[in-house]
Amino acid sequence: MQPLHARYPFFDAAREAVGELGASVPELAASGDPAVERGRERVERALTEGTTAPAEPGRWSDEAELLSYPVARVLVSLLSEEKAVEKYATAEAATAAARFAEDVTGDDDGLRSTTDASVSLPRILDEFDLADSVREERLAGADRNRSSGATDRDWYRVGVEQYLLLTGDWGEGWRLVNRELADGEVRIRRGELYGADGEGLLVEAVRRRVAEGLPFDLGDDRRTALEEALDDPLSALRDLLGERVAVGGIDAVLPSLFPECIDELLTRAESEELDDTESFALLSFLAAIGLDADGAAAFCAETTLGERQVRYAVERLGENRGAQYPPPSCETLSAYGICTNQNGHRERADHPLVLYRERLRETEPAERVDWREREPAQS
Amino acid sequence: MEDRTRNYLRGRFGDYYADAELSVPPVPDAREWGHIPYTESAGTTMVRHRSLLDMGGDAKSIREFLEREAPRHAYFSAARYDDPGARQMAEKGWRGADLVFDLDADHLPGVDEDEASYAEMLSACKDALQRLLDLLRDDFGFANDDLLIVFSGGRGYHVHVRNDALLELDSEARREVVDYLRAVDLDRDDLIRTVSHGGTTRRELKTGGGWGRRVHRELVEFVAELREMDEDDATDELTAFDGIGDGRAGTILDAVERNPGAIRDGNVEAGGPGLRKLVEALTARVIQNETAPIDEPVTTDVRRLIRLPGTLHGGTGFVVKPIAPDDLDAFDPLEDGVADRFRGQRIMVNVTEPGPVDVGAETAMDPGPQSVEEYVGVFLMARGRAEKATE
Numbered sequence: 208m209q210p211l212h213a214r215y216p217f218f219d220a221a222r223e224a225v226g227e228l229g230a231s232v233p234e235l236a237a238s239g240d241p242a243v244e245r246g247r248e249r250v251e252r253a254l255t256e257g258t259t260a261p262a263e264p265g266r267w268s269d270e271a272e273l274l275s276y277p278v279a280r281v282l283v284s285l286l287s288e289e290k291a292v293e294k295y296a297t298a299e300a301a302t303a304a305a306r307f308a309e310d311v312t313g314d315d316d317g318l319r320s321t322t323d324a325s326v327s328l329p330r331i332l333d334e335f336d337l338a339d340s341v342r343e344e345r346l347a348g349a350d351r352n353r354s355s356g357a358t359d360r361d362w363y364r365v366g367v368e369q370y371l372l373l374t375g376d377w378g379e380g381w382r383l384v385n386r387e388l389a390d391g392e393v394r395i396r397r398g399e400l401y402g403a404d405g406e407g408l409l410v411e412a413v414r415r416r417v418a419e420g421l422p423f424d425l426g427d428d429r430r431t432a433l434e435e436a437l438d439d440p441l442s443a444l445r446d447l448l449g450e451r452v453a454v455g456g457i458d459a460v461l462p463s464l465f466p467e468c469i470d471e472l473l474t475r476a477e478s479e480e481l482d483d484t485e486s487f488a489l490l491s492f493l494a495a496i497g498l499d500a501d502g503a504a505a506f507c508a509e510t511t512l513g514e515r516q517v518r519y520a521v522e523r524l525g526e527n528r529g530a531q532y533p534p535p536s537c538e539t540l541s542a543y544g545i546c547t548n549q550n551g552h553r554e555r556a557d558h559p560l561v562l563y564r565e566r567l568r569e570t571e572p573a574e575r576v577d578w579r580e581r582e583p584a585q586s
Numbered sequence: 587m588e589d590r591t592r593n594y595l596r597g598r599f600g601d602y603y604a605d606a607e608l609s610v611p612p613v614p615d616a617r618e619w620g621h622i623p624y625t626e627s628a629g630t631t632m633v634r635h636r637s638l639l640d641m642g643g644d645a646k647s648i649r650e651f652l653e654r655e656a657p658r659h660a661y662f663s664a665a666r667y668d669d670p671g672a673r674q675m676a677e678k679g680w681r682g683a684d685l686v687f688d689l690d691a692d693h694l695p696g697v698d699e700d701e702a703s704y705a706e707m708l709s710a711c712k713d714a715l716q717r718l719l720d721l722l723r724d725d726f727g728f729a730n731d732d733l734l735i736v737f738s739g740g741r742g743y744h745v746h747v748r749n750d751a752l753l754e755l756d757s758e759a760r761r762e763v764v765d766y767l768r769a770v771d772l773d774r775d776d777l778i779r780t781v782s783h784g785g786t787t788r789r790e791l792k793t794g795g796g797w798g799r800r801v802h803r804e805l806v807e808f809v810a811e812l813r814e815m816d817e818d819d820a821t822d823e824l825t826a827f828d829g830i831g832d833g834r835a836g837t838i839l840d841a842v843e844r845n846p847g848a849i850r851d852g853n854v855e856a857g858g859p860g861l862r863k864l865v866e867a868l869t870a871r872v873i874q875n876e877t878a879p880i881d882e883p884v885t886t887d888v889r890r891l892i893r894l895p896g897t898l899h900g901g902t903g904f905v906v907k908p909i910a911p912d913d914l915d916a917f918d919p920l921e922d923g924v925a926d927r928f929r930g931q932r933i934m935v936n937v938t939e940p941g942p943v944d945v946g947a948e949t950a951m952d953p954g955p956q957s958v959e960e961y962v963g964v965f966l967m968a969r970g971r972a973e974k975a976t977e
Binding site for chain 1: 726727751763773794795799
């Protein structure tokens with residue numbers, strides 16, 4: 208591998224280098240490879256700071272840096288949240304854009320690489336198959352402008368098809384109608400190739416490359432194996448997501464494993480009326496663990512919650528399971544006096560779903576008797 | 587439409603297809619095919635989701651299918667699919683689509699449908715087509731080889747752009763193209779930018795392309811005309827614009843005289859605020875005269891069916907006629923759109939809706955049974971203005 212691969216792990220050549228190193232993500236996790244910790248950091252900083260660059264640049268070897276990219280992709284896939292994938296891809300792109308700018312801006316106008324780890328603009332364009340559709344503009348007035356020291360001297364021309372494919376919803380200035388389009392090419396400033404603000408054709412090209420194939424389409428077995436192998440970093444990231452915790456994938460109703468605060472709500476609901484916040488906390492939890500309207504209505508049959516109320520709420524919550532109306536975290540619930548850290552359960556996890564997921568994972572599959580598959584009561 | 591009329595049209599459409607020259611699109615096996623048959627009921631039912639295999643298997647069989655079925659209208663998809671015969675759009679597997687533009691007299695600004703004749707509408711549409719082609723060639727850089735220009739057989743023209751680089755554009759990207767061609771959301775103030783030159787700044791038109799370049803061309807031409815005039819006429823010309831009085835007109839003329847090169851370079855500083863007013867006015871003129879009022883959904887809907895060039899339009903009997911770029915100036919849809927198959931013989935029709943007609947030698951039709959050129963008869967019957975009469 209080359210230092211360049213560590214800096215730009217999404218390049219095709221870097222993917223090959225990963226393959227040559229021959230390390231699988233479970234193996235890396237099992238051996239405690241630093242790539243796993245760095246992979247977690249990649250995702251964490253993507254979610255919290257919008258960058259995937261390391262907080263301490265000198266800490267990681269090129270190899271750990273390179274291998275942390277596939278680890279991060281697995282982690283972000285396991286989070287099962289669309290928003291997390293988006294944020295992650297955007298952060299990788301923003302990080303790359305800053306590095307492009309660093310590498311390309313130089314006395315040689317970015318035509319040559321200055322170190323092993325840096326890239327030239329032609330190399331970047333080549334990477335994204337843009338060599339034929341992006342060219343430096345040569346105008347009669349260019350030399351005159353150059354000597355004047357004006358900063359807007361660098362103009363490029365981009366094929367209109369590529370321009371349309373690689374621009375996002377970035378405001379009026381990017382609309383084709385407001386652009387200088389001539390002979391099938393759009394004029395753009397060099398800075399618009401790799402804009403610092405996430406707006407730029409190459410930023411978008413990186414974002415698409417990173418987002419491609421994410422989240423991985425993992426079968427149940429593979430997902431479970433990876434979740435076990437990456438348990439620690441994954442829990443940390445899930446905790447981090449907090450309110451927006453990923454809940455996709457839970458489909459198990461085992462009341463004996465319910466977090467204490469939810470369990471208490473359920474018990475109370477059997478004898479007293481819940482207020483709106485309390486019933487939302489309970490019903491959103493039930494929807495998030497896989498109960499549909501029928502199931503929830505049956506589950507709540509012994510409570511003071513009306514059947515219509517239950518059905519309506521669960522249907523609405525279930526439509527966007529976890530995405531739109533995730534159950535509140537323990538911290539939020541504590542503000543309403545619902546969660547009082549019963550049995551110190553918040554030491555394990557600060558979110559009812561995260562805790563519930565962990566307890567599920569700790570339970571032998573044979574002992575996971577789903578409430579929905581219970582024997583009908585003998586009468 | 588009476589049975590006799592429908593049977594006649596269907597039979598003659600079939601005859602037409604016996605030796606019709608169809609313009610079959612590239613990759614026909616990835617297209618969805620559709621048609622509207624001549625049915626007894628009044629309603630029109632589109633038969634769609636057909637694959638090439640359903641049509642007979644190869645490009646040649648399309649003509650055979652049309653000869654056999656003699657449909658009223660025939661279509662294909664601008665899109666290419668993995669499985670074009672699937673009933674559900676989601677199952678088809680979209681692989682890309684040609685970029686298609688539709689100019690229809692229904693959507694032309696300044697054309698009153700109730701007032702204008704068919705010929706007038708088509709003529710206005712052809713002007714719009716010329717503007718569209720100018721934009722596609724000059725701004726978008728498409729070569730004639732990329733463009734298939736087609737008379738729709740009805741009230742307008744289609745342009746198919748076939749360029750592999752465009753296939754993947756999604757609906758949003760195509761809307762960007764539409765908005766460009768129509769100058770929708772054009773930021774007029776943004777046509778001028780501030781440029782620094784050796785420590786000072788000045789305002790310049792964006793001459794490098796786009797609507798800025800078009801406005802600049804208009805300005806250069808206008809200024810050249812001004813210089814041909816004597817001072818009084820030039821002043822009158824300028825003061826006719828809003829916001830330009832004698833003083834500003836004088837400043838503009840002075841700048842034009844002293845530094846003609848500045849305006850050629852796009853510099854709009856020299857003429858003062860008056861010149862910028864002039865640019866605003868010319869911008870409005872350019873938008874009015876150079877935009878192409880294409881029908882947006884046809885371009886942005888990447889799953890739409892479009893008429894197959896070379897087939898007949900069931901609402902007129904005209905050929906959906908491809909036009910070579912060099913022939914466009916001389917193209918007369920009401921003459922060149924007529925199928926040769928329907929020329930050279932006369933038929934009996936019973937005119938039920940008399941009045942002006944733009945097709946054939948007659949300018950107006952009398953009511954009742956009469957003998958007409960076959961293509962005039964086909965036109966009248968297809969439009970529902972006549973029924974077939976016994977010979």
